[in-house]
Amino acid sequence: MGGGLIGCATAWRLAREGAKVTVLDSGDFGMGASGQNAGSLHFQLERRFLENGDALAEQATRTAALNRLAISDWSSLEADLATNLHITMNGGLMVAETAEECALLELKIARENAEGLRTRMIDGHEARQIAPYLSEAICAAGYSPDEGHADARLVTHAIAIAADKTGALLRPRCRVQSIRRVCREYVVRTAAEQFAASQILIACGAWTAHVAAMLNLHVPLFPVGLLMNATERVAQVVPHLVQHVGRRLSMKQTHSGNLLIGGGWPSRMALDAEGRFTLYRPPAVIEASLRGNLRVAIDVAPMVATINLVRSWTGITAISADQLPIVGEIPAMPGCWVAGGGSAFTLGPTFARLIAQSMSGTKCEELEIVAPSRFAHLNSFMGQ
Amino acid sequence: MMRLDHGIERGRRIQIILDGERVDVFEGETLAAAMIEQSSAFRRDSNGMARGMFCNMGTCGECTVTLLPGGQRVRACLVPAQVGMDVTRD
Ligand SMILES: Cc1cc2nc3c(=O)[nH]c(=O)nc-3n(C[C@H](O)[C@H](O)[C@H](O)COP(=O)(O)OP(=O)(O)OC[C@H]3O[C@@H](n4cnc5c(N)ncnc54)[C@H](O)[C@@H]3O)c2cc1C
């Protein structure tokens, strides 16, 4: 259920192994967060994991094994799909402007190196040698040779086509309306049809909690509205992924030449008639976010000030109660799998491959750190 | 591109420079209108395919051109043609 990157890629993997798979999406494939995101392939520890205390940073560090797998999954994706997805992995810089930020970078890189990620600390001078567009104000950067980006509008679509060719049944415009567990099977209903399956995967992004509720289950994934900006096309100047360790920024240049500028700035989610968040209307741009986002981009790469902004858009992604993704089988409901939360563009192909493997009966140790069992207490009165 | 020529009032004929060549346009029509008279292909995309303008109302940015000598980037569908303008397409 859910034809985003995770749902489509899991179906593709399962179908390749000969499983009989159906993917239901309420809209069209890749039209959720998977088609709206920034397309960053970031393998350094995310800034959001560093600004909320040591415990979270420590926990997030343990997901580094997933990042290592993601590096290899993205490196082979175009060859596996025999198509061009504008994947570039020319390296990424997470920059620092102040002494405190440099110290934070050092700690971060030590954590990453301990987990086998090839990040290294470089000073401002070396950063500008690698990336001449960077401001003189940049005093250091974490450099990851593997980071980069891919075209989010191409990736999920290409994987959906591959899944279809491999024999998976793809059903757009089929909103899941109810799920029942009957003996050892799940019966999933849409408006016009019903499907029975021995195992199901809820990969509905920001809608995951709604869909899990159909099984009387809690999945603590919360929708958050984000902002993205695109400039006009300019000659290629930024071959890297650029992030900031102390401020919200992700910046890259697309194949066509547009700079994409984001980095986790909020947008304002729409409310329904009852005053609850609704996922059925796009969030509104918050002007302060727009200004703030462009300010960081210009502070980091002054040439951005000379380029016109052509578009800003908002999208909704899902964040879990503890910030780490939630990926695996739900203990209260054997055969019911869930996957979502966090940076599931970067980690999406890896989650999909590992879930497909787990659903086929081979346990994956790498998924233990993100298993839904850590929230099992929420479902101790639920299920059935 | 065919132009309507009945029941229409236009500015006088003037010349602007488009990609280094002098072209006749009507004063006050948009640069996009002047450009489309030359060719509806405004640029080639990264696959070499011709692309034209899209919205003709300042929203999409598909018609962006550079004004010389200043180098300002403007949306051709919003800017009126004036004597002596020097315009470069992408
Ligand atoms: C603006 C923005 C920028 C981002 N930038 C990055 C980034 O740079 N790097 C990164 O790694 N991550 C990024 N993310 C996060 C990333 O996009 C998501 O984590 C990822 O795309 C999630 O994929 P998914 O398949 O889980 O969900 P989605 O792509 O949201 O797919 C869920 C699907 O479920 C379907 N659905 C919902 N309800 C039902 C139902 N009842 N029945 C059937 N189908 C249903 C929806 O139609 C949708 O297609 C960003 C997100 C946003 C919004």
Ligand code: FES
């Ligand atoms: S054609 Fe869309 S902005 Fe000019």
